[in-house]
Amino acid sequence: MKVILAMVMSLDGKTTKWDEAGIYNWTSPEDREYFFSLREKNDVIIMGRKTFDAAKSVIKLSPRCLRIVMTRTPQKYSNIAVKEMLEFTDEPSSRLIEKLNKRGYSKVLVVGGEQVNFHFLKEKRIDEIWITIEPLLFGLGNSLVSPSRLNITMELKGVRKLNKKGTLLLKYRVIYNSF
Numbered sequence: 001m002k003v004i005l006a007m008v009m010s011l012d013g014k015t016t017k018w019d020e021a022g023i024y025n026w027t028s029p030e031d032r033e034y035f036f037s038l039r040e041k042n043d044v045i046i047m048g049r050k051t052f053d054a055a056k057s058v059i060k061l062s063p064r065c066l067r068i069v070m071t072r073t074p075q076k077y078s079n080i081a082v083k084e085m086l087e088f089t090d091e092p093s094s095r096l097i098e099k100l101n102k103r104g105y106s107k108v109l110v111v112g113g114e115q116v117n118f119h120f121l122k123e124k125r126i127d128e129i130w131i132t133i134e135p136l137l138f139g140l141g142n143s144l145v146s147p148s149r150l151n152i153t154m155e156l157k158g159v160r161k162l163n164k165k166g167t168l169l170l171k172y173r174v175i176y177n178s179f
């Protein structure tokens with residue numbers, strides 16, 4: 001089971017523009033095209049409840065891809081949950097990944113936001129981090145992970161320039177260090 005964390009950020013490491021909820025008004029068309037093709041290649045996409053709230057109007061449910069939303073109150077969403085398409089959970093990432101493995105899923109994409117990313121990295125459940133950097137500076141905004149201690153090293157696997165203005169896609173393998 002391979003777990004990839006995929007996010008887009010500004011050059012100063014912001015994954016939201018200030019306190020705006022949506023991201024599609026500042027990400028490049030090339031990043032969106034790459035991200036949509038990435039979604040097609042994975043059979044599970046995991047996100048935080050706030051990311052789900054920000055993106056739900058554009059999410060198209062499909063039997064080929066299970067969306068999982070992390071929330072501490074999954075029961076609140078039982079009326080919109082659809083088995084094997086849209087599920088809500090409060091299980092820790094390790095148990096969740098184990099269960100997905102047993103259910104036959106093999107390619108998992110974690111797509112934020114910063115709280116959920118932090119939780120998966122803290123539990124050492126992310127194998128690779130794929131980051132798109134847009135040549136923008138926001139000064140304020142969310143980060144890749146919540147502001148709390150981590151100690152993780154990465155090894156660059158590849159770099160791709162996605163467009164003329166210099167949007168970069170960086171792929172890293174995660175190496176977990178002991179504190």
Ligand SMILES: NC(=O)c1ccc[n+]([C@@H]2O[C@H](COP(=O)([O-])OP(=O)(O)OC[C@H]3O[C@@H](n4cnc5c(N)ncnc54)[C@H](OP(=O)(O)O)[C@@H]3O)[C@@H](O)[C@H]2O)c1
Pocket residue numbers: 006007008009014015016020021022023047048049050051052054070071072073089090091092111112113114115116117119142
């Ligand atoms: N640039 C990018 O690539 C990118 C990607 C994704 C999201 N975003 C942006 O990031 C923002 C949201 O990020 P965020 O960090 O504020 O929120 P988030 O991580 O998307 O969601 C946070 C929520 O997830 C649930 N949660 C977190 N940790 C959990 C755990 N261990 N167990 C169970 N549930 C857990 C909680 O939901 P409950 O409150 O329901 O309990 C928490 O309030 C949005 O504006 C979105 O557009 C950007």
